[in-house]
Amino acid sequence: MTMLSPQTREKIDREIAKYPADQKQSAVMSALALAQAEHGWLSTEIMDAVASYLGMPPVAVYEVASFYTMYNLQPVGRFKVSICTNLPCALQGATVAAGHIKQKLGIGFNETTADGVFTLKEGECMGACGDAPVLIVNDRRLCSWMNAGKLDELVDELKAAAARGEGNPVHAESGE
Amino acid sequence: MNAPSEFLDYGPDAILMAGLTGNNWRLADYVARGGYNALKKIILEKIPPEQVIAEVKRSALRGRGGAGFPTGLKWSFMPRQFPGDKYVVCNSDEGEPGTFKDRDLLRFNPHAVIEGMAIGAYAMGASRGYNYIHGEIWDTYLRNEEAIAEACAAGFLGKNILGSDFTFHLHNHHGFGAYICGEETALLESLEGKKGQPRFKPPFPASFGVYGKPTTINNTETFAAVPWIINHGGEAFLELGKPNNGGTKLFSVSGDVERPGNYEVRLGTPFAALLAMAGGMRGGRRLKACIPGGSSMPVLPGDVMMATDMDYDSIAKAGSMLGSGAVIIMDETRCMVKSLLRLSYFYYEESCGQCTPCREGTGWLWRMVNRIENGQGKNDDLDCLTSVADNIAGRTICALGDAAALPVKSFIRHFRDEFQYHIDHKHCLVKPYI
Numbered sequence: 001m002t003m004l005s006p007q008t009r010e011k012i013d014r015e016i017a018k019y020p021a022d023q024k025q026s027a028v029m030s031a032l033a034l035a036q037a038e039h040g041w042l043s044t045e046i047m048d049a050v051a052s053y054l055g056m057p058p059v060a061v062y063e064v065a066s067f068y069t070m071y072n073l074q075p076v077g078r079f080k081v082s083i084c085t086n087l088p089c090a091l092q093g094a095t096v097a098a099g100h101i102k103q104k105l106g107i108g109f110n111e112t113t114a115d116g117v118f119t120l121k122e123g124e125c126m127g128a129c130g131d132a133p134v135l136i137v138n139d140r141r142l143c144s145w146m147n148a149g150k151l152d153e154l155v156d157e158l159k160a161a162a163a164r165g166e167g168n169p170v171h172a173e174s175g176e
Numbered sequence: 177m178n179a180p181s182e183f184l185d186y187g188p189d190a191i192l193m194a195g196l197t198g199n200n201w202r203l204a205d206y207v208a209r210g211g212y213n214a215l216k217k218i219i220l221e222k223i224p225p226e227q228v229i230a231e232v233k234r235s236a237l238r239g240r241g242g243a244g245f246p247t248g249l250k251w252s253f254m255p256r257q258f259p260g261d262k263y264v265v266c267n268s269d270e271g272e273p274g275t276f277k278d279r280d281l282l283r284f285n286p287h288a289v290i291e292g293m294a295i296g297a298y299a300m301g302a303s304r305g306y307n308y309i310h311g312e313i314w315d316t317y318l319r320n321e322e323a324i325a326e327a328c329a330a331g332f333l334g335k336n337i338l339g340s341d342f343t344f345h346l347h348n349h350h351g352f353g354a355y356i357c358g359e360e361t362a363l364l365e366s367l368e369g370k371k372g373q374p375r376f377k378p379p380f381p382a383s384f385g386v387y388g389k390p391t392t393i394n395n396t397e398t399f400a401a402v403p404w405i406i407n408h409g410g411e412a413f414l415e416l417g418k419p420n421n422g423g424t425k426l427f428s429v430s431g432d433v434e435r436p437g438n439y440e441v442r443l444g445t446p447f448a449a450l451l452a453m454a455g456g457m458r459g460g461r462r463l464k465a466c467i468p469g470g471s472s473m474p475v476l477p478g479d480v481m482m483a484t485d486m487d488y489d490s491i492a493k494a495g496s497m498l499g500s501g502a503v504i505i506m507d508e509t510r511c512m513v514k515s516l517l518r519l520s521y522f523y524y525e526e527s528c529g530q531c532t533p534c535r536e537g538t539g540w541l542w543r544m545v546n547r548i549e550n551g552q553g554k555n556d557d558l559d560c561l562t563s564v565a566d567n568i569a570g571r572t573i574c575a576l577g578d579a580a581a582l583p584v585k586s587f588i589r590h591f592r593d594e595f596q597y598h599i600d601h602k603h604c605l606v607k608p609y610i
Contacts, residue, residue, distance in 0.1 A: 018306075018347035018348075018349070019347075020261075020304075020387065023368070023369075023387060025368065025369035025370075026349070026367060026368055026369045027369065028369040029349070029350065029351070029352055029366065029369065030349075030350060032352070033311075033350070033352055054369075056369075060369075060370070063370070063371050064369065064370065064371060067354060067371040067372065067528075068311070068351070068352040068353045068354045068372075069352075069353035069354065070311055070312075070352040070353035071352060071353075085518070086273045086471075086518060086519075086522055087273055087274070087431075087471060087504065087515055087518045087519055087522075088273055088274045088430035088431055088471075088502075088504050089430075090518060091430065091431040091432055091504070091505075091506065091510070092430065092431065092436060123312075124271070124273075124353075124355060124522055124525060124526065125271045125272065125273040125274075125275075125355065125471075125522070126271075126310075126312040126313070127270040127271050127275060127276050127278070127279050127310045127312060127313060128276050128279060128312070128313065129273065129274055129275070129276050129428065129430040129436070129502075130276045130428060130429075130430060130436045130437045130438060131276075132430070132436070136312055139311075139314065139352075140314040140315075141314070141315075142312065142313060142314070142315065
């Protein structure tokens, strides 16, 4: 159980309380999201810890983790940036924005910068098309109207945050 | 448009979004606007549940999530006598490309959704509920956690609401990136902590829903409309729209317009008027095509749209569907092949993989459109695309197969020349902008 901090376990307990007593499995999505917020990604050991905490077979947890695209089954950089390129966003400049951030970071989609700070992902609809271009930083922070200027500001802000040790924990596996 | 500038501007006929500033979402603000009066009324006056359902039926409120099913009728499917818990579930898993209205409702008027759910629970005799919120809008999820806590503290949710014997426990549940969970039975699976793979129907959720209990699932905007209907009467709501198409509707306008955003208009409003509210075409360009109801619905040529009114029946008559009310606007500079390519990739990516025609077919569609876009199209590709689409639609457990097939068929039907040009000339007819 050392994979899940007391703080994370307390938050998971609050989620479990939302469901009938015999339906703890309903909390698996939030438990995995909370575990990911703690560790940055979901290793097999972390998923097994969630399974044991919720009394689920590990394979049932793997199924969920691999089905929903926001779970990271591989280590990511300090900041995972997912940018939506779907049609409504593309019509409002998302393709240009995606090109800009790729060039700025020197990586493509599903790649991590050599310094381990950024992982770039191509997202699907975030339900915020009116704010396009939109992107999400580390699953939690939705950024709207991301033109080139705002992208540059965001990259600078996140670099500074990474230098302060913020963002996802750094793992040996991520090439650091 | 007439609203003072400190208010968010959803249009002069807005009722769900009227008087919102972006900051007045809390319970005290909602109550000051007359919020929770509808719930108080039905509880304190002990209005029979059947009467609440009859009022919703009179309003001609139809499901705002995409299918347009009459809400009152859906509520009447719930078994009246059932030993044990019944559930109401709000589908806020808004991820249909082009749709972003529920996010505004949940951000700026969350208590309208909560009150609507509580009224629905009262009418259907449900004691438990969940609001399934799209995983990508975390701030909005947290705000709704706060809103539910406020409503519980004020006695509008929980045990013995307003001192009555009506009990309704409501919680939020978040997704984590799966479009398919907007399908109601996939949503139930996901709520149970499983992969979001749709269930075969029947049994329908009203008899076998979450945890096998009777369950009714409505869209966020549908629930949000209910308090207004109880306060003003079903007849008044119906009169805002037109027969069989009651009320106002939030339309999410995206793409090549000056002011993308949400606009709440009476059902039956001419498309041209909605387009004007969104500031008209960006840069004054010509309207080439429009998907009027979210990416899953058939595309229509601009001139057809300009002659259409925005309601369920008019859009169906024009050859598409109102769907979720996501209006995607494309101007004359847009390549239809490239546009379809992006949508086809989306359905390929989001197919849950359960049914073979969808799992294999969506990939096949995407690869064919991809080779046409990249100058490697073959002459029989267009017929083959239509044939594959025909063999997906209607042959899968859920509507995602249809959703992947409809754009393909409609893009080819209305813009066949453009696809043929790509095949013949190995490049695009219009200057590619996206």
